[in-house]
Amino acid sequence: MFGTSWRVARIAGIEVRIDSSWTVIALLVTYSLYLRFSFLYGSLSTAGAVGLAILGAVLFFASVLVHELAHALVSQARGIRVQDITLFLFGGATRARVESRGPGDEFVIAVVGPLTSALLAVLFGAIDLLGRGALGRPLSGMFGYLAWVNLLLAAFNLVPGFPLDGGRLLRSAIWKGTGSFGRATRIASTTGQGIGWLLVAGGVAFLLTGNLAGGIWFAFIGWFLVQAARSSYQELQLRHLLRDVEARDVMARDLLRLPPDLTLQDAVDGWFMRYDHGAFPVEEHGRTIGLLTLRGVRRVPNHRWATTQVRDVMVPLGDQVVVSPDTRMDLVMEKLEDGQAGRVLVVDDGEVVGIITSSDLTRWLQRWRTFERRAV
Numbered sequence: 001m002f003g004t005s006w007r008v009a010r011i012a013g014i015e016v017r018i019d020s021s022w023t024v025i026a027l028l029v030t031y032s033l034y035l036r037f038s039f040l041y042g043s044l045s046t047a048g049a050v051g052l053a054i055l056g057a058v059l060f061f062a063s064v065l066v067h068e069l070a071h072a073l074v075s076q077a078r079g080i081r082v083q084d085i086t087l088f089l090f091g092g093a094t095r096a097r098v099e100s101r102g103p104g105d106e107f108v109i110a111v112v113g114p115l116t117s118a119l120l121a122v123l124f125g126a127i128d129l130l131g132r133g134a135l136g137r138p139l140s141g142m143f144g145y146l147a148w149v150n151l152l153l154a155a156f157n158l159v160p161g162f163p164l165d166g167g168r169l170l171r172s173a174i175w176k177g178t179g180s181f182g183r184a185t186r187i188a189s190t191t192g193q194g195i196g197w198l199l200v201a202g203g204v205a206f207l208l209t210g211n212l213a214g215g216i217w218f219a220f221i222g223w224f225l226v227q228a229a230r231s232s233y234q235e236l237q238l239r240h241l242l243r244d245v246e247a248r249d250v251m252a253r254d255l256l257r258l259p260p261d262l263t264l265q266d267a268v269d270g271w272f273m274r275y276d277h278g279a280f281p282v283e284e285h286g287r288t289i290g291l292l293t294l295r296g297v298r299r300v301p302n303h304r305w306a307t308t309q310v311r312d313v314m315v316p317l318g319d320q321v322v323v324s325p326d327t328r329m330d331l332v333m334e335k336l337e338d339g340q341a342g343r344v345l346v347v348d349d350g351e352v353v354g355i356i357t358s359s360d361l362t363r364w365l366q367r368w369r370t371f372e373r374r375a376v
């Protein structure tokens, strides 16, 4: 769901990231605020309107961040580790390590987001009303605008389509009623897709009546919701499927090993250029002692490849993410998503017997789907 993202802060141990798509929306929001403020307050200079627009945009995104932090902090208070918060095209997303443990957890974690946005709306509204004299019209007007935006954020997030907060509330209610997490997710996700399509239809209706901006906006949000609902359900299905699969079933076992005293030049010519692997185990006296990765080789300037040995560049085994052959693949997938290395080593009896990368998992899934279809 996410493309490239940058790490910008760390709050209460939670990593805050910004998705690349967010820069587009940040510019759009600032620009539309500038248009709005210079239209509403004719007394403002251009610089004044730009400054107010930037301040408004910063407070807008701070509001989104506070909404997400509320989810994250309540999750953590309930013992569910939060991976990170990513601000992207339409706001924020909080990635929790584990799906909520029960409908009660899910309800509280979901409801606190819209509640926080509603509180922010009240706060900004109060600043607008009480500070009108002291702040002057344009500044207090900006706070009034932020109050509306937060109210809208609360309302939109309460739409009962998964993965929006409202969809999570719906899921927790069905989960509580039926006792089935899978069925609850399926219903909430179907509702999410349904509401998404309704928004797309609304957008098309707007377009037909000549409201171009409104039409594109509705259709875009609707399409986003359809995709998000679909992909979060697929991810859940994938996790279920992988629970019955072990690391040994997915790992690449045809490991080609390198001697440690080889030069990098020979490693590149004889291994990296010949085989489609991003890393090779390094073996000495029949034991694996490390891993030579493509990233490691790239860090050494080309002119030193002929004089540098594999031993000096390899990553020691101790620094690798290691699992045993019978580790469940849903857990391996979590490690793959978590880790910086992008690979997990499968170790049996102290010896590396396989490597799993995301592309190994993808290829395995493709094979699985081929046979699944044949079976049906």
Ligand SMILES: [Zn+2]
Pocket (backbone or CB within 6 Å): 067, 068, 071, 113, 114, 157, 165
């Ligand atoms: Zn939320």
